[in-house]
Amino acid sequence: MKKIILFVGMGVATIFGIQACSTSVEDTAHTTSVAEDKANIKKTINGFYDKLNVIDDGDFSKYVLYTMFNNTAQEYDDSYLNNVVEKWETQFGDALIDNKLQFANKLGTYTYNPVSGTWTKVANANAVVLKFPSVQNQIAVDSELTLTSYTDIQTSYNSETIWLPKTFDITLKRSGNTVFSMNLSNVTFDNSTNFSMPISANVQIYSAPLTQNIVWQRVTSKDFKFTYNASTPQGANSEIIAQVTLKHSDYANISSKDDFKTISAQITEGNLKIAATMNVEALAPITDPTDAQVNNNSKAELFYNGQKIGDIIYKTVNGKGEFFVVYFDGTMENTDVYVGDFEQKIKDIFANYLD
Numbered sequence: 001m002k003k004i005i006l007f008v009g010m011g012v013a014t015i016f017g018i019q020a021c022s023t024s025v026e027d028t029a030h031t032t033s034v035a036e037d038k039a040n041i042k043k044t045i046n047g048f049y050d051k052l053n054v055i056d057d058g059d060f061s062k063y064v065l066y067t068m069f070n071n072t073a074q075e076y077d078d079s080y081l082n083n084v085v086e087k088w089e090t091q092f093g094d095a096l097i098d099n100k101l102q103f104a105n106k107l108g109t110y111t112y113n114p115v116s117g118t119w120t121k122v123a124n125a126n127a128v129v130l131k132f133p134s135v136q137n138q139i140a141v142d143s144e145l146t147l148t149s150y151t152d153i154q155t156s157y158n159s160e161t162i163w164l165p166k167t168f169d170i171t172l173k174r175s176g177n178t179v180f181s182m183n184l185s186n187v188t189f190d191n192s193t194n195f196s197m198p199i200s201a202n203v204q205i206y207s208a209p210l211t212q213n214i215v216w217q218r219v220t221s222k223d224f225k226f227t228y229n230a231s232t233p234q235g236a237n238s239e240i241i242a243q244v245t246l247k248h249s250d251y252a253n254i255s256s257k258d259d260f261k262t263i264s265a266q267i268t269e270g271n272l273k274i275a276a277t278m279n280v281e282a283l284a285p286i287t288d289p290t291d292a293q294v295n296n297n298s299k300a301e302l303f304y305n306g307q308k309i310g311d312i313i314y315k316t317v318n319g320k321g322e323f324f325v326v327y328f329d330g331t332m333e334n335t336d337v338y339v340g341d342f343e344q345k346i347k348d349i350f351a352n353y354l355d
Contacts, residue, residue: 236270
């Protein structure tokens with residue numbers, strides 16, 4: 001859950017924290033005042049927090065709390081689920097053998113009996129279905145996990161053979177209602193080296209009420225594109241489009257920032273967007289770059305409703321790197337005025353998980 005939370009929050013968190021830019025804002029026709037621009041930034045970020053509250057109150061969050069935090073101390077505890085899975089493997093054998101999921105050999109519908117502590121199986125030619133009580137000491141079998149359309153491909157990492165999924169559909173229901181689902185498709189690898197490089201993948205994730213779409217694709221042998229989109233029935237869309245250019249296509253020997261040429265990204269939250277680029281090739285050899293070196297080799301522009309409202313620059317303040325918004329009238333302020341309390345906001349929203 002924490003990974004999902006962090007991934008959802010990455011759009012706004014990175015808007016003011018990962019890139020720097022040139023120090024001037026173009027003098028073009030501007031239809032809003034700086035005060036209005038500041039208000040729009042604040043409104044967008046508050047809307048993002050509102051969306052996180054919707055996610056926290058959603059059915060997937062409730063399921064996680066009910067299943068894994070259902071104890072007197074309200075602390076994370078997955079021992080019951082682990083015990084249920086271990087009993088399944090004791091009866092029917094390991095699900096993973098030699099780094100390969102035994103999907104075809106495990107087809108069937110399995111139901112856990114909490115009284116006897118055993119599973120029963122009936123035939124199912126197309127899916128692996130696990131039915132079980134959501135929590136310990138519960139008789140009602142209200143959870144259902146279904147895996148279908150599973151295929152995999154042999155890959156190699158550090159001379160070890162690993163079978164990775166190419167396609168699958170997985171759905172988790174509680175009392176007949178879908179609380180989580182995931183679809184994987186279009187997964188391909190480049191196996192020209194002893195490192196299997198993923199060159200395409202499509203992922204759709206639904207964690208009620210949040211829908212996420214992820215696309216990874218190789219454009220050329222050295223250029224890759226990552227697209228992430230997240231939305232809820234209420235609230236603005238979040239989107240990240242990132243492009244990475246490598247210095248070479250020897251994927252087995254990509255080990256550090258020295259192997260990257262450039263990184264660019266467009267990060268959007270509702271009507272607020274940052275467009276950023278970084279010359280990694282120029283900055284990577286510099287152990288401790290100056291503010292000027294960072295700003296001369298990277299750029300980030302801030303837009304609202306398609307209109308540029310400022311740049312973001314990097315400055316060292318009291319020995320610490322900080323990011324500042326430079327508005328169209330030349331004034332600037334630390335981005336902490338917008339996201340300085342980001343960590344605390346996340347802790348407050350997801351207090352049930354993070355306390």
